[in-house]
Amino acid sequence: MRKLSSASVTMLMAISVYFMLFWGFEALRMLTSPTYGLDEAWRSQFVFTIGSYFHLSPVGLIKLAAFFATLKLAVAAICAVHIADRVRSLITGTADTEILEAGLILVVAISILAVGPAVRSQNAELVREGALQLGLAALAAAFCILERGYARQTDVADRLSEMDAAIERVAFDTTMTRSPRANAG
Numbered sequence: 001m002r003k004l005s006s007a008s009v010t011m012l013m014a015i016s017v018y019f020m021l022f023w024g025f026e027a028l029r030m031l032t033s034p035t036y037g038l039d040e041a042w043r044s045q046f047v048f049t050i051g052s053y054f055h056l057s058p059v060g061l062i063k064l065a066a067f068f069a070t071l072k073l074a075v076a077a078i079c080a081v082h083i084a085d086r087v088r089s090l091i092t093g094t095a096d097t098e099i100l101e102a103g104l105i106l107v108v109a110i111s112i113l114a115v116g117p118a119v120r121s122q123n124a125e126l127v128r129e130g131a132l133q134l135g136l137a138a139l140a141a142a143f144c145i146l147e148r149g150y151a152r153q154t155d156v157a158d159r160l161s162e163m164d165a166a167i168e169r170v171a172f173d174t175t176m177t178r179s180p181r182a183n184a185g
Contacts, residue, residue, distance in 0.1 A: 008143040009095075013086055015140040016079040016100060019107060024076030030069035038065050042123055049117040071106055078103035097144040104144075107137040 030037030038044045044065060051061045082100040089095035115130035 005147060008147050009086065012097070012100065012140055012143050012147070013083060015136050015143075016082045016086075018136060019103065020076045020079035020083065023072045023107075024080075027069045027073035027076060030065065031073065036062055036065035036069055038062065042118075042126060045117045045121065045123075045126075046114045049120075050113065068110065071110055075103045075106045075110070078106070097147055100140065101144055104137045104141050107133060111137065 026037075033039065038047065038061065047061060047065045047068060050056075051064055054060070056064060078099060082095075082097075082103070085095050085099055111130045111133045115127055115134070118126035118130060
């Protein structure tokens with residue numbers, strides 16, 4: 001079971017690095033662009049689609065694109081925090097997967113929003129990219145669940161061994177108080 005936990009930690013780190021680098025780079029590219037990434041018609045199609053549902057003006061579309069770029073930057077930052085937490089856990093022994101799970105929720109939401117218009121326009125490249133990101137998020141969520149289950153299992157085992165030790169101490173104390181030699185002293 002320990003090898004499985006090491007593999008899950010390695011995969012979680014790799015997925016975190018992927019989202020930190022790729023989404024961070026894309027978010028920075030979008031945020032430093034004068035049009036917040038709207039100049040790429042295919043990649044920004046979901047912004048135009050969402051904007052059409054809410055009847056946004058051109059300024060509203062730019063604000064929406066900046067909002068999605070900021071969300072992607074937040075996911076990259078969350079993944080960076082998770083990586084730092086994993087490195088810290090090498091010293092302390094425990095890592096918090098809830099940090100990564102928060103980022104995975106954002107990944108799923110943004111990926112679904114981005115894949116919808118790509119499917120409608122039959123753009124296979126963007127659908128493939130969105131499906132890859134959704135698949136990585138699902139894989140990371142599965143590893144988080146696996147790791148949480150492993151942590152609970154070891155926690156229960158530790159509690160059971162503590163309870164066994166306490167029961168043995170009580171049994172020993174009870175035996176010693178009933179023993180005639182203990183009372184003869």
